[in-house]
Amino acid sequence: MLFNDLINFIRKEVNRGLKKIPLPKNPKYLYDPIRFILDGSGKRFRPILVHLSGRSSETDPNSLMKIALAVELVHNFTLVHDDIMDNDYMRHGKPTVHSKWDNSTAILAGDGIFAIAQILLCSLPNRANKICQFFNQTTLELCEGQALDKQFENDLNITQEQYLEMVEKKTGALLGACAALPAILNNQDKKTIDQLSQFGKAIGKGFQVHDDLLEIYGDPKKMGKSLGSDIREGKQTIMVIKARKEFPKEWELIISNSREGDNLSVFRDFFKNNGIKRETELLAKKYFSSARHSIKNIKISNINELNNFVDLIEKRTF
Amino acid sequence: MLFNDLINFIRKEVNRGLKKIPLPKNPKYLYDPIRFILDGSGKRFRPILVHLSGRSSETDPNSLMKIALAVELVHNFTLVHDDIMDNDYMRHGKPTVHSKWDNSTAILAGDGIFAIAQILLCSLPNRANKICQFFNQTTLELCEGQALDKQFENDLNITQEQYLEMVEKKTGALLGACAALPAILNNQDKKTIDQLSQFGKAIGKGFQVHDDLLEIYGDPKKMGKSLGSDIREGKQTIMVIKARKEFPKEWELIISNSREGDNLSVFRDFFKNNGIKRETELLAKKYFSSARHSIKNIKISNINELNNFVDLIEKRTF
Numbered sequence: 001m002l003f004n005d006l007i008n009f010i011r012k013e014v015n016r017g018l019k020k021i022p023l024p025k026n027p028k029y030l031y032d033p034i035r036f037i038l039d040g041s042g043k044r045f046r047p048i049l050v051h052l053s054g055r056s057s058e059t060d061p062n063s064l065m066k067i068a069l070a071v072e073l074v075h076n077f078t079l080v081h082d083d084i085m086d087n088d089y090m091r092h093g094k095p096t097v098h099s100k101w102d103n104s105t106a107i108l109a110g111d112g113i114f115a116i117a118q119i120l121l122c123s124l125p126n127r128a129n130k131i132c133q134f135f136n137q138t139t140l141e142l143c144e145g146q147a148l149d150k151q152f153e154n155d156l157n158i159t160q161e162q163y164l165e166m167v168e169k170k171t172g173a174l175l176g177a178c179a180a181l182p183a184i185l186n187n188q189d190k191k192t193i194d195q196l197s198q199f200g201k202a203i204g205k206g207f208q209v210h211d212d213l214l215e216i217y218g219d220p221k222k223m224g225k226s227l228g229s230d231i232r233e234g235k236q237t238i239m240v241i242k243a244r245k246e247f248p249k250e251w252e253l254i255i256s257n258s259r260e261g262d263n264l265s266v267f268r269d270f271f272k273n274n275g276i277k278r279e280t281e282l283l284a285k286k287y288f289s290s291a292r293h294s295i296k297n298i299k300i301s302n303i304n305e306l307n308n309f310v311d312l313i314e315k316r317t318f
Numbered sequence: 319m320l321f322n323d324l325i326n327f328i329r330k331e332v333n334r335g336l337k338k339i340p341l342p343k344n345p346k347y348l349y350d351p352i353r354f355i356l357d358g359s360g361k362r363f364r365p366i367l368v369h370l371s372g373r374s375s376e377t378d379p380n381s382l383m384k385i386a387l388a389v390e391l392v393h394n395f396t397l398v399h400d401d402i403m404d405n406d407y408m409r410h411g412k413p414t415v416h417s418k419w420d421n422s423t424a425i426l427a428g429d430g431i432f433a434i435a436q437i438l439l440c441s442l443p444n445r446a447n448k449i450c451q452f453f454n455q456t457t458l459e460l461c462e463g464q465a466l467d468k469q470f471e472n473d474l475n476i477t478q479e480q481y482l483e484m485v486e487k488k489t490g491a492l493l494g495a496c497a498a499l500p501a502i503l504n505n506q507d508k509k510t511i512d513q514l515s516q517f518g519k520a521i522g523k524g525f526q527v528h529d530d531l532l533e534i535y536g537d538p539k540k541m542g543k544s545l546g547s548d549i550r551e552g553k554q555t556i557m558v559i560k561a562r563k564e565f566p567k568e569w570e571l572i573i574s575n576s577r578e579g580d581n582l583s584v585f586r587d588f589f590k591n592n593g594i595k596r597e598t599e600l601l602a603k604k605y606f607s608s609a610r611h612s613i614k615n616i617k618i619s620n621i622n623e624l625n626n627f628v629d630l631i632e633k634r635t636f
Binding site (some may be wrong): 027068077085108110111118120123124129132144148248 | 329423425432433447462588
């Protein structure tokens with residue numbers, strides 16, 4: 001099977017799995033928004049990584065799917081809550097839950113999705129303890145990452161190092177878990193679990209740095225939102241941190257003028273002409289290479305598929 | 319040991335257990351509010367019930383304490399999120415998290431506490447699967463209860479039956495779990511688990527009906543908040559539902575005048591003079607009796623302590 005066909009097949013199965021999660025009709029206040037969230041057109045990168053990492057003859061396919069679904073659920077739970085905290089009104093071209101309904105509805109829908117993820121994982125017939133333990137430690141790390149992100153907002157002293165620590169928790173931790181959990185399910189040795197966790201974490205950091213690029217250089221139509229808004233609202237992305245450090249005066253001028261209206265092209269030119277775009281692309285590339293490196297000598301059979309997954313993430317345009 | 323001394327002893331141990339949960343110092347955005355929440359002066363009724371229900375020679379005390387703490391954590395997680403949704407600014411004489419900090423901080427602190435509760439439960443050496451399963455089903459029921467509560471706000475068609483369904487989920491489910499989880503830990507038969515669950519659920523309904531009484535007839539100083547505000551803001555308490563059904567015109571008049579200012583004494587006189595206070599007291603009493611009845615023939619040794627717990631809840635004044 002070609003890799004793209006494999007990815008599309010897994011994505012379809014994951015979407016089918018999400019639809020099969022038994023959700024009562026009532027109370028509508030809770031389950032209508034949950035249905036709306038799970039019907040979304042997410043790219044399902046995380047459950048796809050779970051399936052790729054766990055594809056081997058020993059794996060129980062039902063258990064693997066439960067982990068994949070739980071990971072996608074917890075990802076959605078954090079998105080719904082983060083969108084409230086970050087005042088984001090659109091995601092992938094759809095209104096966010098708190099903008100379609102209200103904050104209370106979105107808080108509760110997130111909580112419900114988190115509980116459903118737990119129920120799925122507890123029903124694993126083998127090694128549920130260890131898997132739940134790793135999964136919830138990861139969730140707590142996601143909360144820490146979001147906390148750092150909120151702390152850093154409008155803080156002009158944030159360094160690239162602090163930013164990358166935040167990204168490792170906010171995006172790296174869950175991708176690390178996606179790669180590592182199937183190895184825990186299959187009772188593999190600690191070294192293999194660690195290698196896979198490092199693999200996922202590195203992808204996560206590359207993913208986020210790449211995301212900061214797309215936030216400026218992406219196609220607004222494909223991204224499903226207006227670009228540059230995070231920066232205008234004071235978000236410290238990797239390019240902003242570099243600009244502030246390397247060109248403090250010039251950047252201050254850009255930012256003070258940017259409040260007057262949309263000026264995406266000014267951002268684009270500034271980052272490009274000052275080499276910041278290039279530096280950021282190289283940083284993303286470094287993390288994707290590090291991901292490939294961390295599974296070089298790993299004791300699993302489908303290294304090729306995992307490397308193809310890195311390509312997929314590296315080349316994404318939205 | 320006298321029952322009161324026993325309760326105080328358990329409460330102290332629970333508070334000590336909560337303080338011993340390892341919380342990192344950073345990120346402060348996440349852990350400062352969590353520390354503030356766990357330092358609170360809650361009455362710890364739920365973890366006390368866990369300990370009373372599980373007190374027997376076979377029980378592993380460490381496991382029992384983990385369940386007790388997890389239950390108290392999930393209770394606090396729901397309080398923090400509910401306080402945002404309900405715009406409540408004070409609880410037990412202290413500012414709520416979203417009023418001391420802001421909504422984003424409170425959403426994230428609640429999420430973090432929920433994850434910590436899961437981490438505690440996953441570390442149980444025996445029957446963690448079954449316990450986590452029951453625990454998370456219960457959490458989802460709490461979400462359903464809160465969803466119904468939000469749906470019912472300002473809905474003038476809510477019946478007493480609908481109200482009691484909401485209360486069973488919002489308050490009954492967790493107290494039911496407090497009583498039942500230790501029996502699951504001790505691998506007791508299904509009948510005993512069900513009896514204990516019914517016991518806790520009935521206490522929960524009595525508790526909530528009694529709470530609606532305290533919201534009007536309690537001592538504002540002891541309650542740590544102004545009374546009657548829920549009703550002024552359109553909350554459908556059991557007494558409001560009875561007033562609306564039995565005295566629709568008179569009640570409408572009371573409510574339309576109440577918007578002009580604080581008139582707790584008007585509410586008090588109305589419910590008392592029209593027999594609604596008495597009816598509500600009898601309803602609470604019915605649930606507490608039903609709780610005692612459901613464990614009449616149960617196969618555990620400390621029925622007396624469980625009955626004393628019902629007395630404790632029935633006689634609470636704040």
